[in-house]
Amino acid sequence: MLSVRFTLNGQPVTAEIHPGQTLLEYLRSTGFFSVKYGCGHGECGTCTVLVDNMAMNACLLLMPVLENRRVETLEALESDAELAELQELFIDEGAIQCGYCTPGMLLSLVALLREDSKPDINAIRDALSGNLCRCTGYVKPVSAAERFILCR
């Protein structure tokens, strides 16, 4: 057992973990279910989290590397008014079908928007290219993001 200290959704936490444990395993086992397993190899983006504002695949992050870092999941952003607007646009646009990829997509967009407040469509596509979606063909998620940026 090893202990790792980091900030999770604004709260300091100390996690007692096996050194081989991934952030994905840790988060799901502690009830952060918006972070999902889709491949375990960093290929699908359903496990996307923000680490120090960057979108990362939690399935690839071993717990020890998180020491002193800031982790955010979609659960933390419930109170974020801007994100709520993006979520509403996802609903309004029809960008959600099964919704399994949705939390990951939203976090990838949040990471992009924190870096660039007016990204163009290519930047949106790039930001979403690590989030596989088998339902929507990405058409409506991209247009929801475009609408969000337009009305910003």
Place this chain on the structure above:
Amino acid sequence: MKYIGKKTHRLDGFALSRGRPVFTDDLHLPHMLYLKVLRSPHAHARIKSIDTTAAANIDGIVSILTWKDFPRHYFTSAGQGYPEPSPRDMLILDQTVRFVGDRVAVIAAESLEIAQAALERIQVEYELLPAILDPKASIANPTVIHPETGPVDIYAADRNIAAYFQSELGDVDRGFKESALILEGEYSTPYVQQAHLEPHITLTWLDANGRLVIRSSTQVPFHVRRIVSELLVIPVGQIQVIKPRIGGGFGGKQEILNEELCAAVTLKTGRPARIEMTREEEFYAARSRHPEIIKLKIGVDAEGLFRAVDLNILENCGAYAPHALTVMSVTAQKALSLYRCPNIRVEAQAVYTNLPIAGAYRGYGTPQGIFALEVLMDEIANELNIDPIDLRLRNCQEVGDEIPIAKVLGEGSEGFPIVLHSTGLKDCLEEGRRSVQWQEARQEVKTGPIRRGIGVAAAGHGTGIPGIDMGSAFLKMNEDASFNLLVGATDLGTGSDTALAQIAAEVLEVPVEKIVVYSSDTDFTPFDTGAYASSTTYISGGAVKKAAEKVKEQIFSQGKKLLGVDQAVIRDGFVEADSGERISYAEICTRSMYTDDQMQIMATASHMSYDSPPPFNATFAEVSVDTETGLVQVERIVSVTDAGQIINPPMAEGQVEGAIPQALGMALCEHMIFDEQGAPINTDFTGYHIYTAADMPEIVVKFHEGHEPTGPYGAKAVAEIPISAPAPAVVNAIYNACGVRIRKLPIQPEDILRGLAQLS
């Protein structure tokens, strides 16, 4: 109409957009066991011995089950109608393994890590058997994949033929004699994966009364209940199957894949159990699209009108045959009913190989047949020098046409005669022609290393399985004039809960928000065959419409009684007498519940249909071909669909937008590959590339809105129809771009370069 045809937000949109715990695995059960399956490393072998002692000695291992623990009861994992049209050729665990990935043993442990560690400690001695990897070599092979006497309904086990049919309508030989042009070709399609992002996942436990609860990511909860009941010999009434939100299915979850194993462990240990497939397992141990080799021969007269069609299908079903018969039956049905033809013949055989099991995948055989048909159509048009759109228009079916093949080829047995009550195929073709500026695009001069081209393909599908699919609904009213709608129908991410709520709202004349939907729980919702065959809106929607009409009738009659009148109308949530006196829905319900002529306003209804009206689609593909590298880039897809009345436009568009990259994947980059021993090579998303946001071409989605008289509010199916035409449209566009004719998917750069070399 007030709610039908209008944009309506998904009922589950809020929860899904917030990442709320709504999926199967978003639930922790105390004392849960974690399951892992030991899988065969060999394509074909007999288990000589299996020693689990070392594994069982690991701390935290609770149970290990092998073939010795289960009775030899044959079943099919296909979640279809009952009795099932698929051969019963599999056991929960068997002494023979028939593909790399076949189940050998199941381990239940206190944690996933422990289960994983135990996998390596199980010692299995195999006697290797020769493996068949080439479907063409299967029939005459001395190796027999299912030599046992136990399986039921295998067509010819000794020749490895899982399923077979043949049929002829008219006189095909004479039709060919009368033809001015006869063309034929062999077309083949690959093993491709549904690749839903949520893997197969099941949790099981015993409730407080000792009943078995199965919470599973499935498209077919009622079939799960029936099959688990049969396999584990417990009454249906002792099982509850719950389908929460599910992360995509596309047919991959029309299958009982793990539920029976998980339930067996729970029954044996009394503890909750969880089984989840890894992505790698999804690639070789779940299901896939049946690869087909299709020989197609078409004879046409000088005008291009069909005189005769001869279709031969060789379907590779892999090691077991769930959906084998019905998938190729759909291949034949859809390929032989898109155009009018007096003389048609088909012979189809599904053969076993020692490769992964194929199953249901969106389109269910149609993409394979449409690929062959629509590429050969292009070849005929070219040969006759007729515009490919015009050739299709000349041969299109018309309203009132009978589709004789539908009667011959049903769901594994004779089907029902189908007459076309609506078709918008001609409109789809014309609309697309205008929208892409077809003439100009076709004639663009091709020079330089990058050649651009445009191609078209058409497709038809079905809407539910006639005479078999059945859905039902239960609707009850609450005193605030909200309604609980309980349906067996399974929303697998398609939005069907929302579409069904819209239908109820339209009938009852209340806002959609007033309809509270609860679906897919075998204890609480009435029966439904499940989410497949594009049936939900049409079949389950039919049931919802009937139930809502009955409820409305009750509201109306209670309202009139309460007003003391014989004549009234329903307006804006009130029952209103001629005098202008009126009573609200809410008051009618409240008084009916508590004070006056007491009753619960509620109704149930079931719906089944002998019709299965085909939706149609015309897809136009614009591609560029790099003649130096052979790389094909799809630049734009224009897809025009006739799905009758659209219930919810953004959701319907979403179905088309999502189907296109799946279809383009099969056309260009998706392909499960195996080594010479039959072991899978590409079992991750790096090796098996599905479209990403960055790969997407421009997509234009259009609907030709028609009205299907047999559908609820005129609706037909939309989920599967858009997946068939893109692949042949791309192939035809490549021909237009550079003159290379592709007949095998996926299209590889080498094939393009080889074709170009042959041309020059």
